[in-house]
Every structure is written in C-alpha cells, then in structure tokens.
Amino acid sequence: MSKVGFQVPRTLHPARIAGFAQAVEAVGMDELWVVEDCFYPSGIAAAATALAVTERVTVGIGILPAVARNAVFTAMEAATLAEAHPGRLVCGIGHGMRDWMRQIGAAPASPLTALAEHLDAVRGLLAGQEVTVEGRYVRLDRAALRFPPAQPPPVLAGVRGPKSLELAGRHADGTLLAEPVTPAYLAAARAAIERGQGGAPRPHPITAYTLFHLDDDPAAARDAVRPTLAAAIADPAWAAHLAPLDLGRDLDRIAALPADERAAALPDAWVDDLAVVGTAADCARRVGELHEAGASSVVLSAVGDLDEQLRRAARLS
Numbered sequence: 001m002s003k004v005g006f007q008v009p010r011t012l013h014p015a016r017i018a019g020f021a022q023a024v025e026a027v028g029m030d031e032l033w034v035v036e037d038c039f040y041p042s043g044i045a046a047a048a049t050a051l052a053v054t055e056r057v058t059v060g061i062g063i064l065p066a067v068a069r070n071a072v073f074t075a076m077e078a079a080t081l082a083e084a085h086p087g088r089l090v091c092g093i094g095h096g097m098r099d100w101m102r103q104i105g106a107a108p109a110s111p112l113t114a115l116a117e118h119l120d121a122v123r124g125l126l127a128g129q130e131v132t133v134e135g136r137y138v139r140l141d142r143a144a145l146r147f148p149p150a151q152p153p154p155v156l157a158g159v160r161g162p163k164s165l166e167l168a169g170r171h172a173d174g175t176l177l178a179e180p181v182t183p184a185y186l187a188a189a190r191a192a193i194e195r196g197q198g199g200a201p202r203p204h205p206i207t208a209y210t211l212f213h214l215d216d217d218p219a220a221a222r223d224a225v226r227p228t229l230a231a232a233i234a235d236p237a238w239a240a241h242l243a244p245l246d247l248g249r250d251l252d253r254i255a256a257l258p259a260d261e262r263a264a265a266l267p268d269a270w271v272d273d274l275a276v277v278g279t280a281a282d283c284a285r286r287v288g289e290l291h292e293a294g295a296s297s298v299v300l301s302a303v304g305d306l307d308e309q310l311r312r313a314a315r316l317s
Contacts, residue, residue: 002291004316005031005060005299007209008050009306010040017041021050023307025057027314031090033060033209033299038100044077051085058088060207060299062176063158065096066118067106071138074118075125075145082126082149090207092176093119094158097237108137112167119157119171126152156207161240162192169196174205179301180229180274181208183293184244190294205296211275212300214283214312221277222268225303229274230263245273276300280315287316 006029008020017034024032032050036043043061050059064074078091095115101107108114117138124131128148131140157168158176168175169192177189186208193204211228215221232238234255242251247270254265271277276286276298290298302309 002295003030003058003297004287004313005029005033005058005207005297006310006313007033007062007299007301008035008046009301010035010037012041012306014041014046014049017046017049018053020306020310021054021057021059023310025054027310029057029313031058031060031207031297031299033062033207035062036064038097038104044081047089048081051081051088056088058090059085060090060156060176061092062156062207062209062299063092063094063096065101065106066093066115067101067108067111067137068096068104071118071121072125072140072143075122078122078153078155079126079145079147079149082151082153083147086149086151089153090156090174091122091153092156092158092207093122093172094176095164110136112163113137115157115159115164116167116171119155119167123152123155123171123173126155128152154205156205160237162188165189165192166196169193169204170198172204174207174296176207177209177295178241179209179211180232180238180241181210181290181295182241182245182273183289185241186290186293186295188240188244206294207297207299208290208295209299209301210290211277211303212283212309212313213275213277213303214280214309214315215277216279218278218282221279221282222271225271225275225277226263226266228303229266229271230259233262233266275303280312284316 034046114137117135130144154173156174156176157172213224
C-alpha cells in the first residue's frame, strides 16, 4: 500500500518533538520519520518520544549510522521500542556521513563491509536468533536478545549509490532513499537492488524522502526550495541522485556558479523534478508519480515554515 509520511527535521528542538509527532498523526499522515545526524537529537530517543505520544502513526528512524553503535545495542533499542509499540517502528541503518564519522573517530576503512555486517547482525538478533560472528567490524559470541520482538521491525538500508543499493538488496528488508528522489532515480535504485538480490527477488519496499513546499502560487513554491536545491547540486553526495536525469553540461555549468546565482539559474523543470512543489494538486500528482515509480512510502521533508507546511500537507492525505 502506498503511504505518505512527514519528516521531523534535525533542527527541531527536542522539546517540540512530542507535540509535532501528535500533529503529524492528527493531520492523517501514515508515517513520521525522525532524523539522526551528528550532534543533533538522537534518532532512537526522538523515535521513542514520538511513539509514546501517538497511537496510530508508524515511526521511522532514518538513519542510524551503523558504525556509531554496537550491533547488539542497536538491536536492543529497536527491540524495546518494537515490543512497546508493536508494528509501528521502522529502523533505518546506513553508512552515516563520512566526514561526521571521521570527526567522531568511527569511519570504517570499508563502509560497505561495515554496513553489511551490522545489517545482518541486527536483523538476526531482532528475529530472535543467537548470533555468533567474527567479522571485520562485528564480532559477537552467542549474542541473543532476552526479549526479541514478536513483530520484528523492518530494517532498511539508508543508502544512495549503486554498490550500496546492491548491498541493500542482499542484506536489508527495504531501502530508504535520501532526498532528492525522482522517478528516474527510483528506477535506477530498483535495478541496483534487484542486482543485489541476484536470482531470488523478494519484496523490498522503498521509502523516498523528498523536499516539499506547498503553495497556491507554484512560482512561490519553487522559489522556496531553490536555495536548498542550489546548495546541494554541487555536493558530490548528490551525484547518484542526479546521474539518472542526464542533465549533462547544464548541471556542470549551474553547479559552477557562485552560490548566490545558482538558485536563480535552476530551471523550473528541474525544481519540479527534484522536489514535490506547487499547489495541492501539483504535489498530489508528484507524490503519485513517485509511488508509481516504485516508492512504497513518500516522506515529505518540508522547506519553509514547518507547522504551516504540515497543515498544508493535510490536503494530500
């Protein structure tokens, strides 16, 4: 079933998380996703807060950096939340931003190996297995949870590039894609995931983050997200997202502009493709296109006044 969610931005003060989670549920969203970025609020604590004050909405954690925690303790925390709130947790695990992982002394020499080992261990523990493994990054000796969840939460790989997406197909229950997500990027991601699954394809839901601004004036909606898009198109981390669009030399030209000129230079068509923007009808149509392209869930990452954008997003549910 296609779902629509709303993201709690990393900049939201911890004291506001509970009330905001209740507001997301009240407007009818299917999912609420919390973010864990270095030095901002903890993803697990934020998810626990949101789950405790809501009754229906699914809460996703996107993402926990694999190398920042021991796999057993990640599984313990996820299992505790899953048992306390059955069927309402989704746990995303990923590489983490490389610069932040270096900053905290946790950057692995092989991010792919580290993520694969953590995904396998956490999923096995949540499934109630006794796990013994002597890996490069995960070493466990007869580890087993005393209270494995009756409904193990899905463990998604929060990844971007082709090799990591293939890894997700082999080692995760699903995939979480950071913004921007386009139908073309979804198709490329799905192909990589299926390569990872080899000759044994199985259900693999994809959750897609997307920049979002709803306004009755489409031009105003585009202008709201232009600075965010302009800051990001020159970021190497976005390369995998943009490659399927075949923007060619125009992308290189615009990315090379000074930051204050880049936003104005973005063609309207690019903004429409890289974000969910415009009127309620425009946004609903774009969300539908992302669902049709393979996203099981589309999670709105609002740009602008957070509370106002949530109220406007209610028109999509």
